[in-house]
Amino acid sequence: MESLLTFPKGGVHPPEAKELTADLPVEEMVVSAELEIILGQHIGAPCTPTVLLKDHVAEGAMIGEVVKGLGVPLHAPAAGTIKSFGMSAHPMRVSAPSITIKTDPDAFPRQYEKSDWQPLSAEELLKKVHGAGIVGVGGAGFPTHVKLNPPPNNPVDTLILNGAECEPYITADYRQMLEAGAEIVEGAKIILKILGIKKCLIGIENNKPEAIKRMTAAAAAAATTEYQISVQTLQVKYPQGSEKQLIQTLTGRKVPAFALPSAVGVVVHNVSTTKAIYDAIVLGKPLYEKIVTISGKGIKRPANLRVKVGTRISDIVDYLGGVTPELSKIIMGGPMMGFAVSSLDIPVTKTTSSILFLSEEEIDTSPHSQCIRCGWCLEACPMGLEPKEIAIHVEAGRPEGTGQFGVFECFECGCCAYVCPAKRPLVQFIRLAKMKAKH
Numbered sequence: 001m002e003s004l005l006t007f008p009k010g011g012v013h014p015p016e017a018k019e020l021t022a023d024l025p026v027e028e029m030v031v032s033a034e035l036e037i038i039l040g041q042h043i044g045a046p047c048t049p050t051v052l053l054k055d056h057v058a059e060g061a062m063i064g065e066v067v068k069g070l071g072v073p074l075h076a077p078a079a080g081t082i083k084s085f086g087m088s089a090h091p092m093r094v095s096a097p098s099i100t101i102k103t104d105p106d107a108f109p110r111q112y113e114k115s116d117w118q119p120l121s122a123e124e125l126l127k128k129v130h131g132a133g134i135v136g137v138g139g140a141g142f143p144t145h146v147k148l149n150p151p152p153n154n155p156v157d158t159l160i161l162n163g164a165e166c167e168p169y170i171t172a173d174y175r176q177m178l179e180a181g182a183e184i185v186e187g188a189k190i191i192l193k194i195l196g197i198k199k200c201l202i203g204i205e206n207n208k209p210e211a212i213k214r215m216t217a218a219a220a221a222a223a224t225t226e227y228q229i230s231v232q233t234l235q236v237k238y239p240q241g242s243e244k245q246l247i248q249t250l251t252g253r254k255v256p257a258f259a260l261p262s263a264v265g266v267v268v269h270n271v272s273t274t275k276a277i278y279d280a281i282v283l284g285k286p287l288y289e290k291i292v293t294i295s296g297k298g299i300k301r302p303a304n305l306r307v308k309v310g311t312r313i314s315d316i317v318d319y320l321g322g323v324t325p326e327l328s329k330i331i332m333g334g335p336m337m338g339f340a341v342s343s344l345d346i347p348v349t350k351t352t353s354s355i356l357f358l359s360e361e362e363i364d365t366s367p368h369s370q371c372i373r374c375g376w377c378l379e380a381c382p383m384g385l386e387p388k389e390i391a392i393h394v395e396a397g398r399p400e401g402t403g404q405f406g407v408f409e410c411f412e413c414g415c416c417a418y419v420c421p422a423k424r425p426l427v428q429f430i431r432l433a434k435m436k437a438k439h
């Protein structure tokens with residue numbers, strides 16, 4: 001049997017649960033009557049509004065800008081009127097400042113025309129990426145223009161496109177690869193020009209054969225001597241799509257602790273972020289809508305929806321016909337790294353990839369017990385950390401002692417908690433240790 005590429009240490013195989021939505025083409029959701037656009041959509045500084053109360057805004061018009069610090073602008077996801085400036089429900093911070101737009105029901109969707117990006121310089125392309133408000137749409141939301149401008153002392157030779165989509169349930173990237181392969185490859189070429197390099201590897205897990213086929217065909221159709229773009233088939237193993245694991249899998253290079261991928265000559269972008277770069281450069285369209293997988297046995301009609309940033313979960317639920325009696329828990333993001341939400345008022349942001357409506361049979365509610373020192377969490381950790389020791393120290397009120405076990409290298413993938421037979425909430429302990437260390 002062919003041995004497939006993967007990272008060398010740890011990882012788990014949770015049930016994939018992608019069958020609920022994998023075959024559902026992306027569907028355009030109707031525009032909600034109101035959109036709540038959170039001002040802080042990414043790592044970095046939140047935006048300051050550039051509009052006033054009752055202003056009329058066109059679809060795609062800028063409504064917020066970062067005046068100090070690292071960040072990208074915000075754009076109106078639909079035409080409408082600025083209704084209010086206030087606070088919106090937020091999955092991680094209880095609430096966050098936002099702008100609410102009352103959308104215009106009679107407005108036509110804005111049409112964008114293709115233009116030739118080839119004559120533009122790398123600097124001009126980079127400026128456009130920033131102006132379009134692009135952040136990493138599949139993860140923590142790092143501003144994309146910063147990733148595309150690595151420090152000069154770290155020469156980059158390889159671009160990796162992350163098409164692994166290793167979290168269970170989520171199929172948003174998969175549908176992008178099926179439905180917009182040519183655009184993703186064109187986006188890869190734009191990135192290669194910005195970085196001044198030739199080589200791009202597109203990593204896709206082996207459980208997505210159709211995506212591998214279509215992306216391979218798209219890369220072949222766009223082949224030139226100027227760029228080398230190839231698809232690499234990866235073993236199905238979570239967290240295959242995590243940056244450090246993906247880099248090690250595809251290049252054999254190990255990113256040192258606390259260093260950026262550029263330290264080993266690599267830049268990684270998600271395939272959907274790459275599509276957003278295509279939209280920004282070729283169409284002139286800013287990032288203000290998202291493909292979001294809505295799945296789980298707790299929603300009446302699972303779907304891959306194209307939704308406007310700012311759409312509340314409650315509007316999505318209404319659009320899909322409501323929830324089922326089996327609904328037990330709602331998670332924003334995947335089941336391994338997502339956050340449980342308690343309010344349907346939370347709006348979609350640029351980094352929302354999925355909203356899961358899970359039934360009791362899809363979650364584990366059994367209580368946790370003492371550590372039995374089985375060592376499974378150590379084996380599962382892809383970073384080689386000691387989650388059990390971190391948890392024991394936090395429980396004993398000694399979070400300051402967890403640095404020696406690598407707490408700050410933990411990227412909260414959840415593999416340790418997934419395998420723990422004592423059901424210990426290891427990621428929560430780790431988050432607590434990090435929080436206490438900051439204060």
Ligand code: SF4
Binds near residue numbers: 381414
């Ligand atoms: S959550 Fe952190 S400690 Fe646990 S397996 Fe993932 S990286 Fe390791």
Ligand code: SF4
Binds near residue numbers: 374376391416421
């Ligand atoms: S897997 Fe759970 S029970 Fe086993 S050592 Fe780790 S924390 Fe302890």
